[in-house]
Amino acid sequence: MFPWFATGHMTPFLHLSNELAKRGHKITFLLPHKALLQLQHLNHYPHLITFHTLTIPHVQGLPHGTETASEIPISLNHLLVIAMDRTRDQVEQTLGTMKPDFVLYDTAYWMPQIAKKFGIKTICYTVVCAASTAIVLVPARNVPKDRLISEEELSNPPQGYPSSKVVLKGTEARSLLFISLPFGEGNMTFYDRTTRALRESDAIAIRTIREIEGSFCDYIGTQYGKKVFLTGPVLPNEAVGKLEENLGSWLEGFSPGSVVFCAFGSQINLEKEQFQELLLGFELSGFPFLVALKAPNGCESVEEALPEGFEERVKGIGVISRGWVQQLLILKHSSVGCFVNHCGFGSMWESLMSDKQIVLVPHLGDQMLNTKLLVEELGVAVEVERGENGWVSKEELSKAIKLMMDGDCEVGAKVKRNHIMWKESVGSSNLMNGYIDRFVQNLQDICMSK
Template identity: 75%
Template sequence: MFPWFAIGHITPFVHLSNELAKRGHRVTFLIPPKALIQVQHLNSYPHLITFYPLTIPHVEGLPHGTETVSDIDPSLTKLVVTVMDKTRDQVEQIIGAKQPDFIFFDTAHWIPQIAKKLGIKSIFYSVICAASLAIVYVPARNVPKDRPITVEELSQPPEGYPSSKLVLTGPEAKLLLFISATCGEGNIRVYDRVTTAFRESDALAIRTTREMEGSICDYLGSQYGKKVLLTGPVLPEDAEGRLEENLANWLDGFAPGSVVYCAFGSQMILEKEQFQELLLGFELSGLPFLVALKTPKGCESLEEALPEGFESRVKGRGMVSRGWVQQLLILKHPSVGCFVNHCGFGSMWESLMSDKQIVLVPHLADQILNTKLLVGELEVAVEVKKREDGWVSKESLSQAIKSVMDEKSEVGAKVKNNHKKWRDDGGNQKLLNSYIDTFVQEPEDFSPTE
């Protein structure tokens, strides 16, 4: 396993490793040391899954000690690509020594080159939605090498793209312009890195289901002439461990289904103004709430970022977490009734697999596509309306929360019923387990790319 250096990518690779180990496979997991500390508790089969810490080089322009994109402002992400490229010799040496049958990766476009040389099968494993890949990274998109791709081009789905709903408008497409950026060793475009990885790997694997994105997965496979393997969401059936005592006691003090929980993943760092507007929105809702967001830009601590008088006004019904929280355990607590999130692919699946109402505040292009899937196609969630500057007001956040939490709300009843139906039909554990069982067998059916 060699995932992109981001906790949001590393964690699903660990979950997949557990599923493979559960079925008797041995896994070596290449990982930055700091990330290892954060995820090693997720290893359910330490006798079969071995974490191998890499030596992470320093790249000028990054704060010393940076190992993953979770350590930095998103504007510095392209420098982490360079960090990853600089581990190539280490990675090749380890793969050569271990001689695995397969290597799973999701960013380092040079992995298939190493694998071919050693006669190993390489599988590109995407932990983001298939639509995000198909809307951009297909030969039909034909991004020219001599100029950047334009917003107008990205606003038009590529030839043969099978969905009319999972597309981006002009303002949304602007978020995809990063594909023209060059980065890493050799200053290679993001678009070329990803399409090279697709083209040269032996198969594509995606963390999704046919019930969710079957036609789009077929489209990707036909575009690249590759087998597309589906793993399902690959989430633990039961959240491990116990909820931290102070938090558990606090949640126990509220009625079932009354608490609103909010988290935006490990990477999103808000501006102070946006951070405060969100908190004021939770306050305005009148409901008890638990917010787990990173310290906003320009602030040394969460305390200094809080709106004036906020703590005293919400004392007893509002909590702002000062650190990492046990999200899956929180979502299982009976007092939690609503999950406000950014609709990253991991949070999207955790939302769907829970019995909580879903309110979405997408920020990046893949999150916007995920939101369109949940709101527009499955109709299991509501999206918070944005201001002209691209963020949300306290009034719009409060209104969205109330629309799903008010027992008399028609919208709330509709998304709740649709959500339950989806969990019964497309999210039942027997079906999801069958995806992994099939997935484990499929790689045996193809040979390494010549």
């Protein structure tokens, strides 16, 4: 396993490792040392899953000691990927020594080149929604080297794209303009890198299910001329550990379904004004709330970014986390009734598989596509309305929360019914185990075809 050095990529790779190990397979997981400290508690089969740490070289422009994406703003990811590429010799030496049957990777486009030297098969495993891969990363969408892709081009789906609902329009498309920006050395763009990673693999695997994204997966397979294997969302069956005592005690003080929980993942850094506006929106909603957001841009801490008088006003009914929180455990708590999130693919699945009402505030292109899947295709969530400049006001956030928390509201009730239906439809352990079993069989079939 060699995922991109971001929590939202390494964690699903490790969840898949656990499922494979449960079925008797041995895994070597390549990762930075700092990531090992974050992930080792999630290794359920240490006798079969071995962590192999890599030395991450320094790249000019990155803070010294940077090893993972959660340590830096998204704007510096293009430098971290250079550091990742410069571990190539270490990775090649490891593969040459271990000679595994397969390597699963995502952004390391060079992996097939070195794996072929040792007769190793490669699987490009994408842990974002199939819709985002389908709409921007098909060969027909080639971005000219001499210019950036335009907003208009991204607003128009490529030929054969299978949905009229899961499409970014107008200003939404701006969040995808990064695909034609540098992402690595040698003038390589994000688009170049990702399409090459998909194109040169022996097969493509996607962390999704046919019941929701089957048409997108078929489209990707047709475009790349490759087999597309599905693993399901690969979520842990049970949240690991116990809630921090202070937080657990605080949640116990509220009635069932009354608390609003908000988390935007490990990489979203809001501007200070937007950060403050969201907090004021939670206050305006009138519900008790638990918010886990990173300190906004330009601020060293969450404390210095809080609105004036905010802590005093919400004392006892509002908690602002100062660090990482146990998201799955919080979502299991009976006092939590609503999950406000950015709709990263992991949070999307955790939302769908929970029994909490879902309010979405996406920030990046794939998150916006995930949001459209939940809101437009499945009808299980609401998205907070934004102003023309992309601003999320406290009034609109409060309005969306109240809409979902009001048991008598027709819209909220309909969304809740849809959510229950979809959770029951796709959330069974038999269905999810079936995806992993078929994935293992897919890998065995490739081995037999050597």
